[in-house]
Amino acid sequence: MYAKEEKCLISQICEGLFSKISERSTSNMVSFRTEVRYGMFFNMYVYDLLKKKTVVMESGGLRVREHPRDGPYVENLSKHFVHDYSNMEELKTAGNANRITARTRINDSSSGSHDIFTICFTHKWFDAELPRERMSKIHLVDLAGSERADTTQTSGIRLKEGANINKSLITLGNVMSVLGKWHSKQDY
Incomplete structure (x- = not known):
């Protein structure tokens, strides 16, 4: 067990x-x-980290969809019910084992992926004999770092992966910029 x-x-x-x-x-x-x-x-593909690594890579990727009420989601991404902290840690460890990493000049196990660990939490209770329910979602995102081909000295497939990482980070930056501009125009 780790120290806190x-x-x-x-x-x-x-x-x-x-x-x-x-x-x-x-x-x-x-x-x-x-x-x-x-x-x-x-x-540029989405994979389920809580499936076996061979299944993850052979699946060809999952589709990202938009639900009219709940927003974007990944179709067929498995969900796992957890009962305690150790159960959640086991799932996180299993998912981490399925992550794709590669050796570069700078890092022995460079992550070439963006990973999202989502916790869906539902709290139910009675308030004056009426049932109540509150659902929360926490999306914890681990972004891959930007890749410089000359510094990491990558080529071939690794060079293409690095280009895709950079492309997705630029897209994320553009989305955040638009959201920031939209947010600043809102009246509160």
Whole structure:
């Protein structure tokens, strides 16, 4: 087990979530449900990290869709119900083992992917004999770093992967810029 300061951000958030759940689940009138999804955006395709690595790479990628009410989602991305912190850690570890990494001049295990670890959390309770429900989603994103071909001395497939990483980071920057401009024009 890691010392507290050595845990990654995902682990710290998950540990805190389950700590709060255990504090609040003393009443029969309260229930919690937690599920996890773990996806990888690699080389312009989306893969499910919680499936075996051979299945992940042979699947050809998943489709990104838009739900009219819930917004964007990845079609057929598996969801896994978790009951405690150790169960969530096991899933995160299994997903990390399926990530695609490659050796570059700078990094022995450079991640060529953007990864999204999603926690869907549902809290149900009764308020004056009426059932209530609150659902939250936390998307924890691990972005691949930009790639400079001359510095990493990559070629062939790795060079193409680096170009796709840079292309996706530029697109993300453009989206954030548009959202920032839109946000600054809103009246609050």
